[in-house]
Amino acid sequence: MTSFLLLPLIALLTGSPPAQPSRPGSLPGQSGFWRAVPPAQARRLGPPRLAPARYRVFTVDLTGLRQALATATPTSGPVLLLPLPDGRQQAFRMRTTTVLAPELAARYPSLRTYAGQATTASADYVRLEITPAGVRALLGRAGSTILIEPYRAGDTRYSICFDKNSLPAGSKQVFEVPGGPVR
Numbered sequence: 001m002t003s004f005l006l007l008p009l010i011a012l013l014t015g016s017p018p019a020q021p022s023r024p025g026s027l028p029g030q031s032g033f034w035r036a037v038p039p040a041q042a043r044r045l046g047p048p049r050l051a052p053a054r055y056r057v058f059t060v061d062l063t064g065l066r067q068a069l070a071t072a073t074p075t076s077g078p079v080l081l082l083p084l085p086d087g088r089q090q091a092f093r094m095r096t097t098t099v100l101a102p103e104l105a106a107r108y109p110s111l112r113t114y115a116g117q118a119t120t121a122s123a124d125y126v127r128l129e130i131t132p133a134g135v136r137a138l139l140g141r142a143g144s145t146i147l148i149e150p151y152r153a154g155d156t157r158y159s160i161c162f163d164k165n166s167l168p169a170g171s172k173q174v175f176e177v178p179g180g181p182v183r
Contacts, residue, residue, distance in 0.1 A: 033061040033068070034083045037158065048160045049152045055162035058083050060135055062156050069114060069130070072096045079119060082126060082137060083161045084146060090139070092116030092126045135159060 035058060037045075042057040068078050077094040084090055094116040100108070111131050118124035124141040134150035144163050151158035 032081065033065040034058045034081070034089070034159075035061075036083075036087065045151060045158060050149060050160065050162075051168060052160075052162035052166035053168070054085060054166045055160050056083065056085050056087065057151060058159050058161060059157055060159050062130070062135060065135065066112075066130060069094060069096075069112065072114060074098070077114070077116075080116065082128075082139060082148065083159075084139075085161050085163055085166075090121075090124065090141070091119040092124075093119055094126075094128070097127075132156075 037057040037059060045057070048055065048057075065080075068080065071078055072094050074096050077096065079091050080094050081089040081091050094114045097113045097115045098105070099113045100111065105111070112129065114126075114128045114130075116126040116128065118126075118141070121141065124139065126137055126139045128135065128137040128148075133153075134156040135148065136150070137146075137148040139146035139148075144165065146161065147164055148159050148161045150156065151160045
């Protein structure tokens, strides 16, 4: 009750609105680039490109996300909140990474890659890419792999977030690496 009355008074005396307390899952100064899509609205989008048993759909502010990540360097960068399939968000300190040869990176400046470390769980990490096809991320956390992918091909507005284990049996492609196949 007291803070409810003090906020308008502070705004009146200082001529500017006071800083708002952070909502759960947000960081001060971060507008939030992800918005959950209600299930009824998500169903109207049609089937997702991938078919996990459990997932959440989000809209992504790709322009805002690009602007926030533009401040990243190879050694430091902004703290970014990423959505999780259970509706929560997790904060990661981001930095740029280099995966393309310098000639290719110069030729395709719209392909950007990042890595991040969780701010609260040091073992949790993220690898994120932004391309003309949208945003993709792989979050490694506490024995699980969370994926964020474009909801459907050619649509950068909607993303799907799910645990890799919720994909149907047989949908995880096997690929070869030194030492044997990996799923």
